[in-house]
Amino acid sequence: MQGFRALPSVDQVLLSEMGRALVDSHGRAAVTGALRARLDAARDAIREGADGGAEAARLPHLLAADLAAAAQSKLRPMLNLTGTVLHTNLGRAILADAAIRAASAAMAAPLALEFDLGTGGRGQRDDHLRGLLCELTGAEDATIVNNNAAAVLIALNTFGQGRQAIVSRGELIEIGGAFRMPDIMARAGVHLVEVGTTNRTHPRDYEDAITPDTGLILKVHTSNYRIEGFTAEVPAPALARIAKKAGVVLLNDLGSGSLVDLAAYGLRREPTVAEAVAEGADLVTFSGDKLLGGPQAGFVVGRRDLIAQINRNPLKRAVRLDKIRIAALEATLRLYRDPDRLAERLPTLRWLSRPQADIAAQAARLAPQVAPLLAPHGFDAGATDCASQIGSGSLPTETIPSAGLRLTGKGGDAPDRLAASLRALPCPVVGHIRDGALILDLRCLDRDEDLLGALAAL
Numbered sequence: 048m049q050g051f052r053a054l055p056s057v058d059q060v061l062l063s064e065m066g067r068a069l070v071d072s073h074g075r076a077a078v079t080g081a082l083r084a085r086l087d088a089a090r091d092a093i094r095e096g097a098d099g100g101a102e103a104a105r106l107p108h109l110l111a112a113d114l115a116a117a118a119q120s121k122l123r124p125m126l127n128l129t130g131t132v133l134h135t136n137l138g139r140a141i142l143a144d145a146a147i148r149a150a151s152a153a154m155a156a157p158l159a160l161e162f163d164l165g166t167g168g169r170g171q172r173d174d175h176l177r178g179l180l181c182e183l184t185g186a187e188d189a190t191i192v193n194n195n196a197a198a199v200l201i202a203l204n205t206f207g208q209g210r211q212a213i214v215s216r217g218e219l220i221e222i223g224g225a226f227r228m229p230d231i232m233a234r235a236g237v238h239l240v241e242v243g244t245t246n247r248t249h250p251r252d253y254e255d256a257i258t259p260d261t262g263l264i265l266k267v268h269t270s271n272y273r274i275e276g277f278t279a280e281v282p283a284p285a286l287a288r289i290a291k292k293a294g295v296v297l298l299n300d301l302g303s304g305s306l307v308d309l310a311a312y313g314l315r316r317e318p319t320v321a322e323a324v325a326e327g328a329d330l331v332t333f334s335g336d337k338l339l340g341g342p343q344a345g346f347v348v349g350r351r352d353l354i355a356q357i358n359r360n361p362l363k364r365a366v367r368l369d370k371i372r373i374a375a376l377e378a379t380l381r382l383y384r385d386p387d388r389l390a391e392r393l394p395t396l397r398w399l400s401r402p403q404a405d406i407a408a409q410a411a412r413l414a415p416q417v418a419p420l421l422a423p424h425g426f427d428a429g430a431t432d433c434a435s436q437i438g439s440g441s442l443p444t445e446t447i448p449s450a451g452l453r454l455t456g457k458g459g460d461a462p463d464r465l466a467a468s469l470r471a472l473p474c475p476v477v478g479h480i481r482d483g484a485l486i487l488d489l490r491c492l493d494r495d496e497d498l499l500g501a502l503a504a505l
Contacts, residue, residue: 053099054089055106057082065107073114081113125475126501130449130488132398133303133438137477139336139343141394143382146341146375153374160370173358175373179380183306184320186331186348190357191376196231197366198332198345199300203235203265205360206296206353210262212237215248215280218267228267237262247279253289263296264289266328268304268318287327296329296353303439304333304346306383312390312400314437315445320348329353335372337439340395341379342372398491399437399447406489407432407450413495414452420502426456426465433481435490451478451488459483474501 060066060082061075069078089102125137133139142150152158163170173191180189192198203212212232219241221227232239238260242252253264266286281289283299290297301323310316317338323331330353335344345366347357357363368376382392390396410430417428431453434446454465462480469476469485476498478487492498 049099049103050093051090051099053103054086054093055103057086060106060110065111069111069114073118077114077117078110081117082110085110085113123473123475125477126498127491128451128476128478128487128489128498130433130435130451130479130486130490131438132395132435132491133337135439139439140340142342142375143340143379143393145378145382145392149374149378150342150371153370158370158374160373172367172370172373175377176380179377180346180348183380183383184324184331184348186324188351188354189346189348190354190363191368191373192345192347192363192366193368193372194336194343195300195302195332195334195345198347199228199298200231200235201357201360201362201366202298202330202332202347203232203237203263204362205357206298207232207238207262208236210238211240211258211260212263212265213240213242213253213256213261214265214267215243215252216241217243217245217248217280218265218269220267220269232265248281249279250281250285250289253281253286254293257289257293257295261293261295263298266297266299268299268301283323283326283328287329290329291327297327298330298332299323299326299328301331301333303337304331305338307386307389307396309338309399312396314399314447320346324348334439335376335379338395338437339379340393342375344368344372344376401490403432403448403450409489409492409495410450410452413489413498416495416499417452417454417502420499420505421454421465424456424465424468424505426454426461428452428454431486433486433488435488447490449488449490451486451490454478454485454487455483468505469502472501472504474504476501 057079061070061078066078085106089106092102093099127134127137159170161170161172173189176191177189180186192201214228219228229239240256242248242256264286266283287297301318301320304320304323305317306320308316308319320331320333328349330347330349332345332347333339335341335346347354382389390400407430414428414430421428429452431451433449433451435449436446455461456465462483462485465485466478466480469478476487478485480486
């Protein structure tokens with residue numbers, strides 16, 4: 048049995064053909080650090096009785112594997128076959144090709160972000176999006192921040208700091224990660240005044256709560272849950288009249304606000320931003336990376352004088368957008384100028400409006416091709432009907448008929464074992480477990496070969 052002398056030195060490995068190749072790929076510092084860690088592990092193994100020659104023979108392969116794993120980004124592309132189109136944990140909306148090209152161009156060269164090419168003086172970064180937002184929503188003006196929570200925060204802080212904000216008790220929502228509307232209001236320096244009850248709020252509740260200390264009335268679209276049965280809420284037009292009479296700001300937070308009528312795509316109707324503006328809200332806030340189908344962003348649209356006040360708030364610089372997202376958003380918003388081809392060009396709408404018959408045909412086509420790839424591992428695949436959802440808090444009770452693959456195996460833990468194996472693939476595949484099987488919903492799978500190629504790595 049060979050001992051420590053069988054192990055090579057650090058310099059021997061670095062000067063070898065394999066070592067030089069690894070240094071070219073990963074850099075000398077990374078290779079040296081990984082090599083020393085592997086040599087320490089080999090010495091520990093020898094102390095426990097392992098053969099030094101065997102440890103030395105394994106060293107090159109283990110070292111290369113360590114370096115490859117360390118170099119691999121944790122932000123790997125993957126296949127979202129969960130059935131949730133706008134999956135928050137998977138990055139929400141996939142950008143349109145036009146937005147990807149625009150973002151790439153913004154990364155590759157200087158651009159007139161805050162530079163007026165006409166005058167040669169300083170410009171405003173919001174100007175690249177302001178005109179499009181006003182055109183698409185009917186608002187007088189618009190400003191842009193890094194997400195919708197920031198949009199609500201800066202609006203509340205601008206008009207309610209040290210003052211009161213009135214909101215219906217039934218609209219004090221919590222979004223992902225235990226992020227609650229009352230917490231946002233507190234951070235904005237606003238004193239929360241709850242009115243009504245969980246299920247019923249009336250105009251008099253708002254009217255009775257207004258005092259000289261009232262800064263604004265906040266209406267929150269409850270996009271991530273529904274209260275049904277004996278309910279009542281004050282519609283936005285009525286709230287607008289109450290706010291106007293009292294001389295306070297009405298802020299309508301639409302959350303995942305859509306720029307188009309989803310009913311045209313076979314989905315349940317949601318209020319659009321243009322409708323919220325027309326109903327009299329002074330300010331409307333909504334997201335860029337949900338139903339709009341763009342990158343993460345938050346928008347505030349509404350009265351010109353109020354938008355000007357928000358832009359003077361020192362918080363604006365802290366929550367502003369970078370050039371890459373502005374470029375991607377501009378390209379995304381331009382797609383809405385051509386509604387006839389919007390679903391064709393915008394992945395979010397394309398997937399949401401995809402006919403079940405089309406997905407079922409894909410499932411029937413893929414099942415006999417996927418089954419042989421899984422069989423050596425003790426699993427089988429068959430086509431199945433399933434139900435998709437929009438996700439990201441949008442239309443939480445609405446499901447969309449879909450189809451996919453039902454993957455089964457022996458043992459009660461078979462779905463979990465297979466799910467773990469698919470997550471470990473070079474291109475991870477993520478589905479959902481239901482009724483003792485792993486379901487791969489194909490709604491968001493554009494090309495058969497993407498799934499077949501990913502599963503081939505099993």
